[in-house]
Amino acid sequence: xxxxxxxxxxxxxxYLEQELDRRFRLIRLWDAPPGADAxxxxxxxxxxxxxxxVGNAGYNADAALIDAxxxxxxxxxxxxxxxxxxxxxxxxxxxxxxxxxxxLTDDVADLAVGLAIAALRKxxxxxxxVRAGLWKAKGDYTLTTRFSGKRVAIxxxxxxxxxxxxxxxxxxxxxxxxxxSQKPFPNYRFFTNVVDLAANCDVLIVACLLNAETHHIVSRxxxxxLGPEGVLINIGRGAHVxxxxxxxxxxxxxxxxxxLDVFEHEPFPPEQLLGLDNVVLVPHVxxxxxxxxxxxxxxxxxxxxxxxLNKPLLTPVI
Amino acid sequence: xxxxxxxxxxxxxxxxxxxxSAALRERFRVLDFLASGEPLxxxxxxxxxxxxxxxxxxxxxxxxxxxDAWFLDAAPSIRxxxxxxxxxxxxxxxxxxxRGVAVGNSGDVYSTDVADYAVGLxxxxxxxxxxAGRYVRRGSWxxxxxxxxxxxxxxxxxxxxxxxxxxSRVAKRLEAFGCVIQYNSRKPKDSVPxxxxxxxxxxxxxxxxxxxxxxxxKETRHIVNKNVxxxxxxxxxxxxxxxxxxxxxxxxxLALKxxxxxxxxLDVFEHEPKVPAELxxxxxxxLSRHIAVFTKESRSDLHAHTIxxxxxxxxxxxxxxxxxxxxxxx
Numbered sequence: 001x002x003x004x005x006x007x008x009x010x011x012x013x014x015y016l017e018q019e020l021d022r023r024f025r026l027i028r029l030w031d032a033p034p035g036a037d038a039x040x041x042x043x044x045x046x047x048x049x050x051x052x053x054v055g056n057a058g059y060n061a062d063a064a065l066i067d068a069x070x071x072x073x074x075x076x077x078x079x080x081x082x083x084x085x086x087x088x089x090x091x092x093x094x095x096x097x098x099x100x101x102x103x104l105t106d107d108v109a110d111l112a113v114g115l116a117i118a119a120l121r122k123x124x125x126x127x128x129x130v131r132a133g134l135w136k137a138k139g140d141y142t143l144t145t146r147f148s149g150k151r152v153a154i155x156x157x158x159x160x161x162x163x164x165x166x167x168x169x170x171x172x173x174x175x176x177x178x179x180x181s182q183k184p185f186p187n188y189r190f191f192t193n194v195v196d197l198a199a200n201c202d203v204l205i206v207a208c209l210l211n212a213e214t215h216h217i218v219s220r221x222x223x224x225x226l227g228p229e230g231v232l233i234n235i236g237r238g239a240h241v242x243x244x245x246x247x248x249x250x251x252x253x254x255x256x257x258x259x260l261d262v263f264e265h266e267p268f269p270p271e272q273l274l275g276l277d278n279v280v281l282v283p284h285v286x287x288x289x290x291x292x293x294x295x296x297x298x299x300x301x302x303x304x305x306x307x308x309l310n311k312p313l314l315t316p317v318i
Numbered sequence: 319x320x321x322x323x324x325x326x327x328x329x330x331x332x333x334x335x336x337x338x339s340a341a342l343r344e345r346f347r348v349l350d351f352l353a354s355g356e357p358l359x360x361x362x363x364x365x366x367x368x369x370x371x372x373x374x375x376x377x378x379x380x381x382x383x384x385x386d387a388w389f390l391d392a393a394p395s396i397r398x399x400x401x402x403x404x405x406x407x408x409x410x411x412x413x414x415x416x417r418g419v420a421v422g423n424s425g426d427v428y429s430t431d432v433a434d435y436a437v438g439l440x441x442x443x444x445x446x447x448x449x450a451g452r453y454v455r456r457g458s459w460x461x462x463x464x465x466x467x468x469x470x471x472x473x474x475x476x477x478x479x480x481x482x483x484x485x486s487r488v489a490k491r492l493e494a495f496g497c498v499i500q501y502n503s504r505k506p507k508d509s510v511p512x513x514x515x516x517x518x519x520x521x522x523x524x525x526x527x528x529x530x531x532x533x534x535x536k537e538t539r540h541i542v543n544k545n546v547x548x549x550x551x552x553x554x555x556x557x558x559x560x561x562x563x564x565x566x567x568x569x570x571x572l573a574l575k576x577x578x579x580x581x582x583x584l585d586v587f588e589h590e591p592k593v594p595a596e597l598x599x600x601x602x603x604x605l606s607r608h609i610a611v612f613t614k615e616s617r618s619d620l621h622a623h624t625i626x627x628x629x630x631x632x633x634x635x636x637x638x639x640x641x642x643x644x645x646x647x648x
Contacts, residue, residue: 011463106472110495114441121613123438123606124448130605131598135591140607146615147434170494171434267459274455281454282447282465289445289470 004308005049007069010059012078016297023301024308025049043068052076052304057237057284058266060084066093074307076300079287080104080160082317083210083237090318097317098303101159103295104287109163111286112205112235115259118280119231120147120203125277145229148172153201155194155217156208156236157183164205176201179208194218198225203233210237220245223255231257235286238264247272250279261286326632329365329375329393331383332402338621342376345625351383358383362392371395374628379403386410390417398631402624404428405533405561406641415643422627425639426483427619428611433487435610436529436559439583440492442604443555444469449601469553469580472496477525479518479541480532480560481507488529500525504537518542522549527556534561544569547579555581559610562588571596574603585610 003025008017010030020026027050032042043050043065050069053061056078063086066072074096075085082099090097118124121144129135152173154161165175165188176189178197183190191197194217198204204226208214218232218241226232232255234241243264249255251272259280263269266284273279287296303313327347334342334350342348349372354361365372375396377383385399390413399409400422414421442448445468453465476492478485478501489499489512499512502521506514515521518541522528528550532538542556542565550556556579558565567588573579574597581602587593590608597603626638 106496107470110441110471111445113495114438114445114447117434117438118442118447121435121438123435123442123604124451126606126609127442127448127604128452130593130607135593135607138590138608140591141609141612143612143614143617144609146431146613147438148430149615167491167494170491267463269454269459274457280447280451282445282450283454283459285445285450285465285468288465288467290467291470293467 004052004304005046005071006052006054006304007046007050009053009055009061009065012054012056012059013293013297015294016054016078016300019297019301020054020304024052024304040068047071052307054078054300054304055085057081057084061090061095062086063089066090066095074098074304074313076303076307078296078300081209081237083239087318096307096313098300098313098315099317100287100296100299101315103299104292105159105163107289107292108160108207108235108286109167111261111282112160112164112207112233112259113167115233115235115261115280115282116152116203116205116231117147119233119257119259119278120145120150122277124280149174150202151176151200153177153191153197153204155197155204155206155240156214157185157188158207158209160235161205161207164207173203195221195225198222198230199227201226202229203231205233206236206240208236208240210239215239216242218242218246220249223249226255228254229256231259233259235261238262238266243270250276253278326374327365327368327370327372328628329362329372329396331375332378335617335621337618338624341621341625346628347372359392362389366393366395374398374400374631376400376402376624376628377408379405379408384408384410385414387413390414390419398422398628398637400624400627400631400637401641402620407534409641411641411643420631420637421641422631422637422639423641424620425623425627427623428616429483429487431613431616432484432531432559432610433491435585435606436484436488436531436557436583437491439557439559439585439604439606440527440529440555441471443557443581443583443602444471446601448604452601469555474498474526475500475524477501477515477518477521477528478512479521479528479530479564480538481510481512482531482533484559485529485531486510488531503532518546519549522546522551522554525550526554528554530556530558530560530564532560532564534563539563540566542566542570544573547573550579552577552580554579555583557583559585562586562590567594574600 006024007027032039051073053075061075066089076098080099080101148171152168154177157177157179178191247270257278261282325347330348331351351361398420404424450465475498481501481503502515502518571594583604585606
């Protein structure tokens with residue numbers, strides 16, 4: 001059987017890479033010499049063999065790459081968000097696209113709640129304080145604000161949004177949300193307008209997918225509605241939030257706090273945030289646990305194998 | 319019930335916030351020990367000699383006033399002691415019981431915030447929020463790439479040491495994350511669906527993480543010892559929101575140094591504010607400064623609750639949160 005030629009766009013997981021190498025014919029895009037011309041030459045040299053691309057949240061099959069790969073049949077993303085895959089072009093070319101839903105839902109929802117508690121109760125800040133040797137007297141504290149009972153608003157009530165809601169409910173939080181359409185959860189208050197959603201909550205959690213409509217959905221107006229006591233948690237995509245507006249709101253304390261896993265220009269979070277105490281920053285670790293990454297990798301591998309054997313894909317997007 | 323012109327007197331043996339002080343003075347004649355500037359014996363003698371000596375005292379742990387036989391002899395009019403903390407290790411419960419002095423504590427006012435903090439510490443350790451935050455803040459993300467993988471919370475077995483007001487709230491929260499809850503307590507609780515372990519070692523053997531949520535007393539000092547840490551194992555994580563001395567701190571540091579457990583989230587230490595220096599270089603440890611109770615909400619709940627205890631006493635009702643001589647309080 002002719003082995004499926006797979007182009008891996010970026011190092012993303014050691015186990016995944018090792019298994020791709022073992023089961024298929026693996027080509028690593030970063031083996032190309034540096035420079036746009038050298039890369040284009042590399043792709044030309046391998047184009048006939050490349051029938052599959054494996055990308056992730058940061059590096060995926062955009063129009064230019066798809067055009068450079070005439071033999072491409074399938075894009076298997078090591079992520080659930082595929083905003084960086086040119087879906088329209090894939091549709092035109094009949095290229096299949098798979099992602100990794102469900103297996104990462106729990107981890108991402110856990111992170112959202114972890115960031116919310118960390119931001120409200122200032123846990124990383126306490127850790128910094130102690131490590132800096134500043135804890136010199138018993139009874140040295142500042143009052144933070146309780147997480148339990150807060151009004152939690154969720155942008156996007158899909159798999160991840162629902163998982164966040166379930167966790168927040170265990171803390172007696174009230175749940176409100178905005179989604180493309182109302183969902184059958186009468187206990188959760190639905191808002192058609194994101195500004196109203198923000199004005200009526202304490203913690204706003206971004207959990208929707210990124211597309212043209214949701215680009216900068218957390219705008220200056222929404223940040224203003226969230227207010228100086230409000231908390232923004234982003235476990236979606238950096239581009240969901242107008243980042244310069246967010247930065248100035250945090251600097252000027254017009255927004256109370258933020259917990260951010262994603263940024264507009266990863267791996268470069270805004271410099272001005274790096275010294276702030278009212279923000280919790282993590283480097284896009286939403287699904288980054290040993291257990292979940294293995295499950296995601298297995299899903300990518302199974303999708304590719306199914307495709308190679310002409311069997312139904314496990315988690316197709318198209 | 320005292321009439322407006324005849325408010326009952328109380329001893330106040332802790333520093334109050336302005337709003338609490340005002341609320342107390344609306345209802346009681348406050349004899350403020352710290353404000354008096356006098357030594358305790360002088361202050362108590364003056365209070366005892368007053369025409370209407372105080373029948374209740376408000377105290378707190380961690381301040382210099384111990385409610386023991388000497389105190390009760392020096393203030394014989396005191397029939398009720400209300401502590402503004404959960405712990406009552408500064409109160410001789412047996413002596414109070416002997417004299418028929420009612421003792422009240424802060425009841426449930428802190429439980430929610432401490433439970434939230436325990437979950438926050440656990441998520442920080444497993445998902446490396448503090449450590450990865452340091453990585454980002456020192457500019458390592460563009461240079462060194464992705465941060466090493468953390469550990470999933472869902473499906474893991476959580477062993478809770480002490481299933482009281484705090485432990486039961488921790489359990490409820492972690493169930494929503496898909497955790498399996500099991501516990502050790504002085505006695506099994508028939509009303510809960512969680513598996514009971516009669517000793518902490520066996521709990522540790524079958525748990526992926528331990529949450530210390532019990533009070534500190536003779537039985538629970540170093541309840542997490544070297545054997546328990548070994549039983550918890552190389553991928554085990556421990557969170558302490560009880561008291562530093564619930565864990566043998568030297569053994570904990572050793573276990574972390576030698577990789578015998580995977581990580582720890584610690585709000586309390588044996589000799590606060592001293593934190594073992596070895597922990598400062600560990601990325602798998604989250605350090606906090608005994609602040610799990612400190613929110614605006616628990617502060618105002620505490621004031622209301624303390625006044626509630628006092629008003630119950632003065633109107634001849636049972637205290638809102640009485641402490642029995644043999645109880646282990648959260």
